[in-house]
Amino acid sequence: MTTHTPHDIKTYRQRLRHALDNAFLRQTLDTFAAAYRESRAKAFEGIDLESLIDDIARRKASALPRLEELFAQFKARAEAAGAVVHSAKTAQEANELIAAIARENGVRKIIKSKSMTAEETFLNAHLERHGFHVTETDLGEWIIQLRREGPSHMVLPAIHLSRHQVAELFEKVTGEKQNPDDIEQMVKVARRTLRRAYLEADMGISGANFAVAESGTLGLVTNEGNGRLVTTLPRVHVALVGYDKLVPDLETALTILKALPRNATGQIISTYVTWITGAVPCDASLSGRKILHIIFLDNGRLQLAKDPVFSQALQCVRCGACANVCPIYRLVGGHNYGHVYIGAIGLILTAFYHGTENARALVMNCLNCQSCKAVCPAGIDLPYLIKNAVRHVLDQEGRRPIKNVVLAKVLKDRKLFHFLLRRASLVQKPLAGKAPLIRHLPLFFDKAHGFRSLPVIQAVPLRDRWERLQPQVSDPAMRVTLFGGCLTDFVYPEQAEAALPILADHGVAVDYPMAQTCCGLPALMAAEKETARDVALQNVRAVDVDQTDWILTLCASCGSHMKENYPKLLGDDPVWGQRVRAFAEKVIDFSSFLKDVLKVSSDAFMPSHEKTAYHAPCHLCRGLKVVEAPRDLLKTAGLDYVPSRDEDVCCGFGGSYSLEFPEISAELLKRKLDAVESAGARMLVTDCPGCVLQLRGGADKQARSFRVCHIAEAVARAYRGKTDEALKFL
Ligand code: SF4
Numbered sequence: 001m002t003t004h005t006p007h008d009i010k011t012y013r014q015r016l017r018h019a020l021d022n023a024f025l026r027q028t029l030d031t032f033a034a035a036y037r038e039s040r041a042k043a044f045e046g047i048d049l050e051s052l053i054d055d056i057a058r059r060k061a062s063a064l065p066r067l068e069e070l071f072a073q074f075k076a077r078a079e080a081a082g083a084v085v086h087s088a089k090t091a092q093e094a095n096e097l098i099a100a101i102a103r104e105n106g107v108r109k110i111i112k113s114k115s116m117t118a119e120e121t122f123l124n125a126h127l128e129r130h131g132f133h134v135t136e137t138d139l140g141e142w143i144i145q146l147r148r149e150g151p152s153h154m155v156l157p158a159i160h161l162s163r164h165q166v167a168e169l170f171e172k173v174t175g176e177k178q179n180p181d182d183i184e185q186m187v188k189v190a191r192r193t194l195r196r197a198y199l200e201a202d203m204g205i206s207g208a209n210f211a212v213a214e215s216g217t218l219g220l221v222t223n224e225g226n227g228r229l230v231t232t233l234p235r236v237h238v239a240l241v242g243y244d245k246l247v248p249d250l251e252t253a254l255t256i257l258k259a260l261p262r263n264a265t266g267q268i269i270s271t272y273v274t275w276i277t278g279a280v281p282c283d284a285s286l287s288g289r290k291i292l293h294i295i296f297l298d299n300g301r302l303q304l305a306k307d308p309v310f311s312q313a314l315q316c317v318r319c320g321a322c323a324n325v326c327p328i329y330r331l332v333g334g335h336n337y338g339h340v341y342i343g344a345i346g347l348i349l350t351a352f353y354h355g356t357e358n359a360r361a362l363v364m365n366c367l368n369c370q371s372c373k374a375v376c377p378a379g380i381d382l383p384y385l386i387k388n389a390v391r392h393v394l395d396q397e398g399r400r401p402i403k404n405v406v407l408a409k410v411l412k413d414r415k416l417f418h419f420l421l422r423r424a425s426l427v428q429k430p431l432a433g434k435a436p437l438i439r440h441l442p443l444f445f446d447k448a449h450g451f452r453s454l455p456v457i458q459a460v461p462l463r464d465r466w467e468r469l470q471p472q473v474s475d476p477a478m479r480v481t482l483f484g485g486c487l488t489d490f491v492y493p494e495q496a497e498a499a500l501p502i503l504a505d506h507g508v509a510v511d512y513p514m515a516q517t518c519c520g521l522p523a524l525m526a527a528e529k530e531t532a533r534d535v536a537l538q539n540v541r542a543v544d545v546d547q548t549d550w551i552l553t554l555c556a557s558c559g560s561h562m563k564e565n566y567p568k569l570l571g572d573d574p575v576w577g578q579r580v581r582a583f584a585e586k587v588i589d590f591s592s593f594l595k596d597v598l599k600v601s602s603d604a605f606m607p608s609h610e611k612t613a614y615h616a617p618c619h620l621c622r623g624l625k626v627v628e629a630p631r632d633l634l635k636t637a638g639l640d641y642v643p644s645r646d647e648d649v650c651c652g653f654g655g656s657y658s659l660e661f662p663e664i665s666a667e668l669l670k671r672k673l674d675a676v677e678s679a680g681a682r683m684l685v686t687d688c689p690g691c692v693l694q695l696r697g698g699a700d701k702q703a704r705s706f707r708v709c710h711i712a713e714a715v716a717r718a719y720r721g722k723t724d725e726a727l728k729f730l
């Protein structure tokens with residue numbers, strides 16, 4: 001098996017570029033992603049998914065501090081039932097143990113059912129080196145074993161291969177001509193070959209989805225029935241199980257089972273669920289009983305379980321869903337989006353199980369789009385852990401990139417940061433001229449970065465216009481603090497200007513504290529947690545939380561970061577914790593504010609019926625969980641909302657991500673713009689200035705037939721006001 005993960009970003013980017021040229025791979029993963037989404041939704045119909053996730057997360061989390069105790073309990077029960085239970089500290093130790101068991105029992109031929117834990121230890125390669133003949137029996141695993149490669153998905157290991165590639169492979173193995181269109185015939189070929197392997201094998205190796213401590217029982221969830229044959233036919237059975245699979249009782253296993261197949265493949269239940277307790281009678285064994293060895297693999301898990309941040313990763317139930325929904329995985333496939341473990345969880349676990357060198361480039365490849373978090377049945381905050389994993393890798397390697405040092409210095413010092421932004425507005429003049437966009441970048445920029453035009457930094461930011469713009473509201477109905485964020489303040493002040501008349505017209509007094517600064521998300525994205533904390537505190541101190549009803553932002557990314565991450569960063573602070581939580585509670589996005597707080601009605605708008613598509617920013621629909629308000633608002637404002645494909649899939653911006661991985665960013669952007677074009681929209685609306693930057697820049701560069709607006713601009717244009725007073729702002 002081969003697993004070559006590039007150790008540096010440059011080589012990794014080359015690999016990604018190569019993967020982007022694989023049209024078959026993208027088509028397959030696209031089709032799968034669409035089908036998965038639908039079948040998952042159907043499978044969970046009638047189930048309170050949120051409660052189920054909470055229940056699984058709670059059960060798994062409470063087992064983690066007790067892993068050693070659960071192991072002891074499992075061992076006592078399983079050994080009383082005739083099994084032998086071992087613990088292996090490292091992958092090497094586990095492999096050697098299995099080889100020794102095979103030797104002791106005179107084993108030559110081994111069959112295996114699919115096991116990610118065995119992939120983690122590179123077990124097959126070890127056994128083959130020691131002269132054993134190993135056959136994988138899961139169809140996908142067998143195919144990739146024949147190709148000498150690793151799985152490209154945790155549940156569907158050969159999803160990256162076409163039937164033509166499989167037919168070609170089978171021809172080589174059998175020496176017989178294969179018809180790639182006759183899949184049934186190819187399955188028969190596999191069945192014939194594998195059946196022989198089952199009958200000839202002396203030993204079966206499996207993993208396990210659960211190790212139930214109260215009874216010493218293993219639980220296996222499979223679809224092909226091979227797991228059952230592997231564990232029952234040969235006289236020796238070895239199960240290799242991660243410590244993280246220990247659960248206290250059957251009830252916990254069954255709770256996880258309720259979500260596992262539904263979340264993995266959209267099935268209500270897998271075809272086979274096998275429970276094994278102890279050594280059962282076995283005619284093939286001289287003793288008349290099965291020889292059963294169960295090996296628990298540590299490989300860093302027991303240490304990880306004690307980590308206050310990363311222990312969450314051990315809640316994973318290996319459903320593979322975090323890959324299914326990841327927009328990057330969809331483009332480049334699992335061989336480029338994982339080392340052994342694939343998808344978001346793979347980005348995290350690689351550093352702990354397979355060394356920081358294998359995680360170094362990989363862990364950077366995350367848009368922070370939150371899609372994985374939204375589907376994880378174990379409630380793992382995957383994007384947050386990925387950002388922490390970046391820091392872990394840097395700390396382990398004793399490195400701190402110079403860009404991080406600069407970013408930290410600049411972001412912490414608001415005056416310096418704003419001074420530099422004002423300077424940048426002067427420097428960019430020769431590039432932009434009088435145009436609102438920079439269409440050609442200097443040559444020293446890699447040509448990969450020219451996929452979008454860039455906005456100019458304003459000579460007069462929002463903060464310098466505030467004195468003129470602040471609405472004068474006598475006897476206000478409520479007070480709101482406007483949080484600008486870098487983009488609204490320095491790049492798109494017109495978005496805030498558009499919103500103000502509507503607010504004033506509804507009796508909303510608006511403050512714009514001058515001490516506010518960047519929300520700090522770029523620092524967190526760069527794994528500069530201390531800076532993110534420092535900047536968050538500056539913003540909390542800038543706002544008089546008790547004197548404001550809402551903290552309104554036009555930026556979904558700022559909003560989601562302040563609401564969700566500020567309490568994580570500072571919620572436990574003995575001095576500021578309470579104020580930080582109060583601050584976070586008051587954060588609200590523009591659409592929700594207009595729909596749910598101001599309750600704007602269609603009477604206040606002049607309908608234009610312009611065909612309008614909507615892009616749902618990741619940090620709004622998944623971060624703040626605001627889904628319907630923007631679409632409702634568009635309809636209220638008299639625009640004809642037209643749905644488009646993959647509305648809630650990331651546009652590819654991701655802040656600095658689009659600079660680090662421009663090829664991926666450009667491809668996601670193109671797909672988004674294609675979808676809007678196909679929907680026949682004249683306007684594309686979104687509610688995050690970062691998305692506006694990406695989408696508007698792309699639409700301009702590609703001369704698309706629609707324009708891109710922030711929702712505040714689109715709505716303000718249609719607003720006719722409740723009073724004449726308001727109109728003077730328009
Ligand atoms: S992290 Fe969550 S979504 Fe990903 S494989 Fe594990 S349980 Fe599934």
Ligand code: SF4
Nearest residue numbers: 326366367369370372
């Ligand atoms: S946050 Fe988005 S890009 Fe990052 S791993 Fe999760 S799904 Fe993929």
